[in-house]
Every structure is written in C-alpha cells, then in structure tokens.
Amino acid sequence: MGHEHRLREALSLLCYAVPASTTALLALALLLDSTELWVALTSLGEEVAYVGLALVVMYLVDPLVGLLTLGMVLLSGSVNVALKYSLNAPRPPPERWRVPAEGPGFPSGHTQVSTSFWSGLAVLTLRRCAVLLALAVPLAVATSRVALGVHSVGDVIGGYVIGVAISVASAYLGKRLGRLSLLTVYGLAVATSSISIRLGYEPGTSSSILGLSLGLLLLTPRADYFVRTVRSMGLARRFLALATSATISLITLHLSRHAGPLARVLAYLLLALAIGAVPGVLKRVGLGTATRPP
Template sequence: MSRLLWQWIPPGIDVIVAIQAASGQMLDSVFRAITFLGDQYAFLGLVVCLCWCVDKRYGLRTALLLLFSACLNGGLKEVLQIPRPFLVSSVVQPKVTALGYAFPSGHAQLAATLWPWLARTLRNRWMILGAVALVPLIAFSRVYLGVHYPQDVLAGMAVGLVLVYLYSWLQPRLEAWTATRTLILQLAGAIVLPLAMILPLRTDDALAGALGLAGLGIGYLLERRWIDFRGNPGFVRSVGRLAVGLTVLAGIFMGLDTAFPPDKMSKLLQTFLALRFACVGLAATLAIPWLFVRLNLATAQSGSATASEQV
C-alpha cells in the first residue's frame, strides 16, 4: 500500500503546482478560513456546544465518533508515513503550518465524518448543505494550501463516510447493550474499549484519542448518575455555559503546555501527558457541568438536592 502511494506522489505534486499557479492573497485568505472549519479546535467548539447547550447525549455520540475518526487517522498516518508535498518538492508552497505525515488527510476525514453524521441524524437543511458543500471545500483547501496531495483528501473523505455508515449501524446497538449493564461494567467498558481499539496502532496520537474517549465516557456516566443537568438552557445561559466551559478547557490545555513544553520533554513524559486528554474529557462531561450547577447556569436533575452533595 505504501509503495503504491509513493507512486502517486509525482502526479499529486503536479496537481498541487497547477492549482497554486492560480493562487493569490485573497484566495489564500479564503482557503485558510475554510481549512480552519476542518480544524480540531473548530470541531471541539461545536461538540461542546452540542453537549452543554443542546443535548449532551447527542453531543457525546458526536464526540465519540470524531475522536475515533481522529485516532484512526493518526494511526494510518504513522503506519503509511507518506511525507507532506512541500517536503518532497520545493516547488510546492505550504501556505499554512502542517506537521506529521500526509496520508490520509485529517481535515478531510474529520469533515467527512462530522457533517454527513449531522446531516444523517438531524436531517436539517443546513447540516445537509454542510455535508454537500463544506466537506469538498475543506478537502480542496488542503490541496490548494500545499499540505496534502489530492489522493490524501480523497482517501480521508472515503474513510470518514465509511465510519459514519458503520457508526450509524453500531451506535444504537451498543447503547442498547450498555443500558442493561451495571455502572461498574459501563465504567470498565469506557476504559477498556477505547484502549483495545488503539492497541494495533501504538502511536501517541492514537493513545491521546483513546484517553480522550475514556475520559468522555467516564465523565458522562458519572455526570448522569451524580448531576444529570439538562440542555436547551436559553440564549443567556448558553452564552454563560460556553464562556465558563471554554475558559476551563483552554486553561487545562494552556496550563499543561506551559508547565511541560512538548519540545523539552522526554518521550516517556510526553506519553504520560497524553493523560491530559482524559482530563479534558472528564472536565467537559463531569467537572464543567458540576460548575454550571454551582454557578446557577444549570439545574441538577438527579435525586440529591444539590450537585455539590454528590460529588
């Protein structure tokens, strides 16, 4: 497979060079903006908005799908190890920063995971428009910006669509099965299943994604037992929740990056710090909802009088 992909690199570079021949400052700005819509931080913002302000169960389903897609993408890149086009040819101009390997495109894969999933489950015209228009635009932006070959984005979109189809079939069956299990077994499953899924990949990105999945699952199960806050809070409370929640998440990421700069850490410590993704998952689904209740931005629906008595 890797040998075949290497054979596609020269024609892929020819396509990039031909596209970039028509580039300009205005188009550069447009496609940088479009490519941001496929960035992990844009997806994170959308997912937490779903979890905190719309429907936490649906938000969690979406987050699990995206995280698994990201894990798989990182694993495939590490296995195939196809270099970025600007590292192969000096003629290609990278117009944004891109690290790691090229195949398949993470932006294209995540976009083809998120928007078709939203369109399939919500059946909203704007979600359908996003699936039809945004996915190919995000994919094309990666080629225009010189950080992916055409085959990277085509493969990424294909993988994303297959994952949506498989997840749509598996998710209701898995939820029905777990609903009949005890909390202890559910918590064990939230830890074991993500780690089992990434064992064949053995990469830091896959480990980080698996720990994020575990943190989300554990946090959701405990929040439902101890707090059980509700979505649809109204505009003012939604703004308050997003302001509080995003500040906490940003603090976790920035605080750990400042305290432990990745470029100055040993490999072992970098692996250990992948645990921060579990912390982010726990914070998003447990600690931050508890904070919403304490700040009167949400109401606890569980049996106890206040969330603070249960945590």
C-alpha cells in the same frame, strides 16, 4: 420564553449562514487562488476546533448527539494517525507546498475529521442545515488541502471516504444502542490512540486523544444523568455551561501545549471529567435548571 425563541432563531440563521459563507469563500479562493483564503478554509479542518464544536452541539443542539459527535472526532483523529503512519504514504513534493506540513500524506487528516463531524451530525439530526454543512465544509477543506500543495487528490478522497465510514457506523450504533454506543466509540478511540502512542505515532496528538477519550469512557456510566441534566437546562444556562466548558478546555490546551505524553494524557483525562461535571455543579449551585414562572 421570548428570549429563548429569539436565540434559537438566531442559531438557526447562523446554521444556514455558515455553509453559504463557506461556499462563497471557496468560490473566491478558486477565483483568486489566494494562499490566505486557502489557509482560512483549511482551518475549518482543525481537530481542536471540532472538539469545541462538539461542545456547542452538546449544549445547544442535544447532549447525546454532542457526546457522540465528540466521540466521532476522537475516533476519526486516532484512526487517521494510525493509518497515516502505518501506510507512510508520501505527500506531494515539498516544493509545491504553500504552507508547512508534517507527517505522511494519506489519508488527509483535515478532510477526514471535518467529514466525520459534519456528516455524523447530519445523520444524527437529519436537519437540512446540518446536511448543507456536511456538503459544504468538507469540500472546502479538501479543496484547500490540494490547493495548498500538501495533499494529493487521492489523499483527500481517502480522508473523505474514511470520515464518512466512521460517522455512518457511529451514527448507526447511536441510533441502535443509544447511550451504550458511547462505550464502543470511546473504547475504540482509546484502543487506537494507545497503539499509536506505543508505536511512536504522533505522541502529542495521540496522548491528547487518549486522555480525552479515556475520561469520556469513564463518564459513560453517568451519561444518562448528564443528558437529563443538560436537557433540563434553559438556553441561557446552557450557554453558561458551554462557556464554562470552553474556558476549561482552553486553559487545558494552553497549559499542556509543551507537556510530555503522560502529562497530556492526565491533563485531557481531567478535562473530560471536568466537562462531565459542569452541568451537575451548576445544578447544585442553583444554576443548572430552568426557572419556571410562578
């Protein structure tokens, strides 16, 4: 128990350190107008990173909150692709770009996804550090996108508003419906990404979202078992499950990097099923539940 208490204290300290360091980095970037600093801040809006962070929430905060925030990221990403290519709004002139950029401008995907994740986490947990993260990180990401010249102010405001709307709606469903909300969020992500693939909108990204969302949708009947199993695990075993899931995710990301749409859908569907199986497998081999002193 002493080790777990110290680990939880360290995680709490880290939770407060991230918004503080992000705000400090934003202030330094504004002062120096350094491309390198802006790129570092804009990396906080990468969708792949938020899939990983959702796994962290799943195992180190609460499994149900993690499943729902992962759904928010997938739904937000799929909605962003559909909106971008449907509206086809131009980015600022290329001569202003300080980094390469692709696709239409509105709404900003980095801003939208980061806002969906952090604001959703804040609403679901009501923790002070999560609220600070929801304020600091999306602001830093949005500012970096404008500073790098790849988005207008309107693009990032639109991304922020849509991101908040998705997170608040998903969190409302989560609080009202519990595990049943997963069916709605994952189902909408599946439908939206399927339409995007059909229309040829970012087939690589849309295929990854479709595969992961579909796999998670198939797992929802076993969500109760997954949540109970993770909650029964000690903190050290949660770290083991997190490391296992992260390793599988990185391998899938690497192997599917140059795959076609159908192969990506299959790869990410299998990834979702594997992530869902990790706690149960660890439990069966005697590593899934906390050991109690005699």
